[in-house]
Amino acid sequence: MRKEEGRKEERKAYTEVTEDAEFTEKKKNGQERRARLRPLEKERGRIERKVGMAATIRGYEARDFAAIHKLDQACFVPGISYSKWTLQHFLDLDTADCLIAEEGKQLAGFILAESHPPLAHIITLDIAAAHRRKGLGSALLREMEEHFAFQGVQSVLLETAVDNEVAIAFWQRHGYSPEAVLKRYYIGRVDAYEMRKRMAGRSGK
Numbered sequence: 001m002r003k004e005e006g007r008k009e010e011r012k013a014y015t016e017v018t019e020d021a022e023f024t025e026k027k028k029n030g031q032e033r034r035a036r037l038r039p040l041e042k043e044r045g046r047i048e049r050k051v052g053m054a055a056t057i058r059g060y061e062a063r064d065f066a067a068i069h070k071l072d073q074a075c076f077v078p079g080i081s082y083s084k085w086t087l088q089h090f091l092d093l094d095t096a097d098c099l100i101a102e103e104g105k106q107l108a109g110f111i112l113a114e115s116h117p118p119l120a121h122i123i124t125l126d127i128a129a130a131h132r133r134k135g136l137g138s139a140l141l142r143e144m145e146e147h148f149a150f151q152g153v154q155s156v157l158l159e160t161a162v163d164n165e166v167a168i169a170f171w172q173r174h175g176y177s178p179e180a181v182l183k184r185y186y187i188g189r190v191d192a193y194e195m196r197k198r199m200a201g202r203s204g205k
Contacts, residue, residue: 062097067107079187111140118154
């Protein structure tokens, strides 16, 4: 359930020193762009939303980076999980939006997307193993879809591996349907479904 990006062979040409230096600079620059990652919170006055009894959904902040990178490494195998460089790249996109789910002070999950109305794209949705089957993935998705609707998005795309039955079932429950098969999309050998949801005709504008 994630975008494949930045995993070509040429990435291996970077040394750890070079990658860390670039990451540090991107992180510094990204701290000046946090408002873009939460484009609706200021306009709509929404900073946090409670989910159930314990969880809270809020906008991403730069201090969250280490935790979401660690979670992504835990959720996906090497070659599919994002490097620091790639994850920071996505967060730094002018069109990026990232939401965090917390239980107490602990990161429970996050969703990262980009929008180019009328089209949006879900880059990844990660939920910590200890917090699954509590509705957090659905809650994060609903909140992000509200952001999409507010921006006038009409169609949302995502990718997920064809052999990930749990993920496919999750997306289908939320109205996403396979539209195409992307051959050898993940790590050069695993096919993916491109899935789409056409949003209802509502907008907060």
